[in-house]
Amino acid sequence: MSDTSLNSTEEVRGLIRAGRAAIRVGDYEAARTTFERAVALDPANQEAADGLRDAQRRLGIEGQRRTAEQVEYCYRHPDTETALHCTSCGRPICVRCSTPAAVGQLCPECRKGRRASNYQVSALDLLKGGIVGLVVSTVAAALISLIGGGFFLFLIIFTVGPVAAELIVRSVDWATRSKRGRPMQITVGVAMFLGGVLAFLFVPNPLAIGLFLLAGISAAVARLR
Ligand SMILES: [Zn+2]
Ligand SMILES: [Zn+2]
Structure with a gap:
């Protein structure tokens, strides 16, 4: 070698x-x-x-x-990495877009599709929701105005307002068979405002009514989304 x-x-x-x-x-x-x-x-x-x-x-x-192991991105937020998938359509969705379902989670489109009947709101539904919302919120605002003063005013924002709003939403749900969506939100919001104005004619307590409307309308509108 x-x-x-x-x-x-x-x-x-x-x-x-x-x-x-x-x-x-x-x-x-x-x-x-x-x-x-x-x-x-x-x-x-x-x-x-x-x-x-x-x-x-x-x-x-x-x-x-x-x-x-390829990373996937939310189909609605192409910059957001995710390991979640919509249980219904299988597309990748991020935490922000997912809604917990009975099994897994749903993307916004599938969620809308699933709740479609709740979102098909007729003029009659709006009328019923508006009338019921008006009556119940007038009574609620009048009662709150009667009691309203001092420390009770703080309670209105944190407790009484939201509870009254829940009562109004349930009454409206009963009248409309739980219709939801933007038109319903606007109708009930306006009805509650008018209820507050009506109550003011009977019991002029602007601070209590104002606080009730502030806390109540925002809570009710959020529930009717
Ligand atoms: Zn989906
Ligand atoms: Zn997303």
Whole structure:
């Protein structure tokens, strides 16, 4: 054996050692190039050939794993990464867009589709909702005005207003079979305001009525969304 072939055998051994070290630390790309150089220097070397095959196989597995773990983005917010999917249509959705369902979560479009009948509001529904909302909120505002003063005014904002709003929403639900949506929100909001004005004609307590309208309308409108 000549000096050059001895040197190159030594170099191939070094490359094989380096390639195996690269495999151990998980750098399969580096392992492949290292084994490729070893195979190029000594095509007959079985260890170098085995090492190259091993590195190539591991790179393939790695690639497949990466594809499987591919990040997905909310279909409504292309910048938001997510692991959630709509249970109904299967599209990826982010936390902001998802609504908990009986099983899994729904995207806004599927949620709308599912509640569609509640959102099909007729003029008669609006009329019924408006009248019931007006009557109940007039009574509620008048009662609140009668009691309203001092510390009770604070209670109106935090307790009495929202409770009265809930009462009004339930009455409206009873009259309209739980219709929802923007037209219903506006109708009931206006009806409540008019109820407050009517109550003011009987019991002029502007502060109590004002607070009731502020707390009550916002709570009721939020419930009717
Ligand atoms: Zn969906
Ligand atoms: Zn989203």
